[in-house]
Amino acid sequence: MKAKPCENILGLAMGSEQSRLRQQLVAASMGMVTTHVLGVCVQLKICDLLRDEPLAISELARVTGTQPEPLRELLIILASLDVVTIEEEAVALKPSGRLLLADQTGNVVQWVQYAAEFCAPAWMELADVLLGIPPAAGSKRRIYDALSSKRYPAEIFHGAMQDTQVEISATLAEAIRLNPGEVVADLGAGQSSFLIELLMRYPNTSAIAFDRFSDFTAMKQLAHAQGVAGRLQTIRGSFLDPLPFRVDVIVFKNVLADWSMEHLKRILTMARQGLNPDGRMYIATTFVHDPPSPDEAVVSLNLRVLTEGGDRSEVDYVAIAKEAGFELTRQERVAAIMILEFSLKGTA
Template identity: 25%
Template sequence: MRDNTREILDMAGLATPMALRVAVTLGLPDRLPGDGSPTDDPGNGSPADGLPAGALAADLGVDPVALELLLSHLVTLGIVERAPTGYRTTAFGANLRSDAGNGLVDRLHLGAAGGRAELAFVELAHSVTTGGAGYPHRYGRDFWADLDEHPGLRESFDRQMTHRFHEQVPRVVAGVDWSRFATVVDVGGGRGGLLAAILAAHPGVRGHLVELEATAAGARRTFHAHGLDERARVTAGSFFDPLPAGADAYLLVDILHNWDDEHAHLVLGRCAEAARPSGRVLVLEPVGGLRSESEFDLAMLVIFGGRERRLDEFRALAAPHGLVLDTVTELTDQRCLLEFRLAAG
């Protein structure tokens, strides 16, 4: 049997993922010159060929010896490079700058919702033992309560969700005959990017977005920016409370996998209640065995106590609410669209 010890240790090591997160949290790729960044210009006081670790440590208020150790590992990873007068950010490392436009800073920064949430993976043993989220075990409150307590976390989470879904919006809009529905309620629809795109592509459709007030304000701005004030409404509220009734479709995008079965039942129940007698409930998210990744599945568990449910689990979840799974469409490389109808009688 081949000795795979080194390979396994490399897979298990925490030094690299934490070094990247701390580098982003300290803003090192932004602060160091290199790769055409603004600090490349000697006229702004930063030498184009590198910034000394001591000066950087003084600027950040961190230990200079420890910072040098971090920078040395970042050199090994190709994030920064040594220069005659200190350190520079490489072209590869520039992907971790705040202006890179790839969403990585919100995913990795330890003060952002994404970076903070991933630290809950240290509680994975707790989640596997209990079946519950590791996040409250680490932080003393669940993820959503943490966002309520810290508005900055909610802001970063909203940005992360908008960026993560942005590339898939055109396929979601094009892959569904939204014109079938005169009215669409986007339940927990974030800042409204998807609903705005649906309405823009289908002038005969009207939309109504339900979201917590802190995020609903962003949705109002989105609809206004797209000239949709006449066709899009925003209601501040929770999807655990009664929803606007009588719409043709109730859309849940990446909602149910964020919750355990008890809470997922509450959300589906509110949708079914509002959709009666002839509305549809549309669930758009990864589906176990079709469009899901094992690593992301563990993230849903450890952060939220949720999971990427399989089709039989969706059917079981929907049945008590009189919902029948009608069609399943593998809509993108990451998500399926499940369309539920209300059972007759």
């Protein structure tokens, strides 16, 4: 079996249970190695250089402007991750390495960049999160401040978030029912394909994609390709402020967990004011068990590290929506996705 990075970084003989457990914890503590190795692989476009044919390590070093020996070590780690193979100094791309090509369908390039550039620096402040210490000015934990100041590229953030919304968008598109002539707004839309899918299902409707940071480039391209661009409007703005439109349906997809309860109430109040009297609001979020699974705990803790929020239950959303003037009309769970439908109080 191929050794993984840091699997026996101490070089211990694994004769005793204590040695095995010790090495296991040491390997876990070096998890940042994988994050940064993959991040640098993307940054240097190593997989792009290997796309068509194997290259010698010396040639890769020349083309990337790197030092041969450190590059060799990085490539050995990439080989242990099944990204490349190394045979007699020749480096070749493996199938999983093709997922680090930006033009490959289903690639994880922007997710890797998000992990290395957004998450890894912010997790250095994990203790502050646990101790309840607010992030200072310039903190890596203020992800939306960083996006506002353009310290981090918004396209990387939205690209990574799009990966997390594929399943939730498809599930929500199945659950929503639109009437002819209705207008639906996706608040915090990013670059999601959700509205395009919805417009294709309901040809006599129109939609508004609303987001503070997105330039909507990928969404517009897809809308043109699918022939629905004429029914899609894109607007830059914050859902913490009064909305510049009134619509029949408002949708939130996995974005509300980023905000404190105080901000969440304001967001839903703005949504209520942006709805027509018989309008509907949908909140789609990932279902979280109590207690959460390890993966769910990672996702929630990552939210707490990067934002002021954290994963919440449907009970939390129903309660805060009620305070903002909504009442629950339908609740549906599809696999790991929870969909909550609300109407304005007194109209259900």
